[in-house]
Amino acid sequence: QVQLQESGPGLVKPSETLSLTCTVSGDSISNSYLSWIRQPPERGLEWIGYISDIGSTNYNPSLKSRVTMSVDTSKNQFSLKLSSVTSADTAVYYCTKGGAPRPGYWGQGTLVTVSS
Amino acid sequence: NFMLTQPHSVSESPGKTVIISCTRSGGSIASNYVQWYQLRPGSLPTTVIYEDKQRPSGVPDRFSGSIDSSSNSASLTISGLKTEDEADYYCQSFDTNNLLIFGGGTKLTV
Numbered sequence: 001q002v003q004l005q006e007s008g009p010g011l012v013k014p015s016e017t018l019s020l021t022c023t024v025s026g027d028s029i030s031n032s033y034l035s036w037i038r039q040p041p042e043r044g045l046e047w048i049g050y051i052s053d054i055g056s057t058n059y060n061p062s063l064k065s066r067v068t069m070s071v072d073t074s075k076n077q078f079s080l081k082l083s084s085v086t087s088a089d090t091a092v093y094y095c096t097k098g099g100a101p102r103p104g105y106w107g108q109g110t111l112v113t114v115s116s
Numbered sequence: 117n118f119m120l121t122q123p124h125s126v127s128e129s130p131g132k133t134v135i136i137s138c139t140r141s142g143g144s145i146a147s148n149y150v151q152w153y154q155l156r157p158g159s160l161p162t163t164v165i166y167e168d169k170q171r172p173s174g175v176p177d178r179f180s181g182s183i184d185s186s187s188n189s190a191s192l193t194i195s196g197l198k199t200e201d202e203a204d205y206y207c208q209s210f211d212t213n214n215l216l217i218f219g220g221g222t223k224l225t226v
Binding site: 035039044045046047050058060061094101102103104105106107108109 | 149151153155160161162163166172206208210213214215216217218219220221
């Protein structure tokens, strides 16, 4: 059974960098597209970007200047960094894994609040 | 770029059938595959339809997807509604640069 688990701080100060890691169990992340998606409170889903297992990336243009994604196949993990955060970045952050550039399996999501 | 427009909410009784639409503005709905996701409080988000009409293993056959070029829209049909189907449903497609575009989501009340 494929499982994804997001981890990282639940509280980040404005102007700092949000860092999250997604650990995948039950399947290798090789030959996968690994995405981050977020949902601000009371709003819809927003795609942040994806990274392939070999490290090629595609980011949402509206966030591209602040986003960095990385992958560690040895640990079966991938990560998200979002710099210069503001309150508008407060959201539930989901990681996903798919065999194509679209979500297949999802993590349960983790709430990140940006506040001083 | 284009937008995907969904009804804000739909409501139907248990045992009935509901159809949730996803209308593309700009470009053809058939240009890129459409996926559907279910987000239910307290549960893992789930992909219920991928590539317009394909159903992942484990998703009941009560869920089906289709596209209609005449209305430039995709639809998610859920038959034999159960209370457990009550959730938010999101459609998603791609633009020409493989960027993911989500619809605004539909709250289904059963």
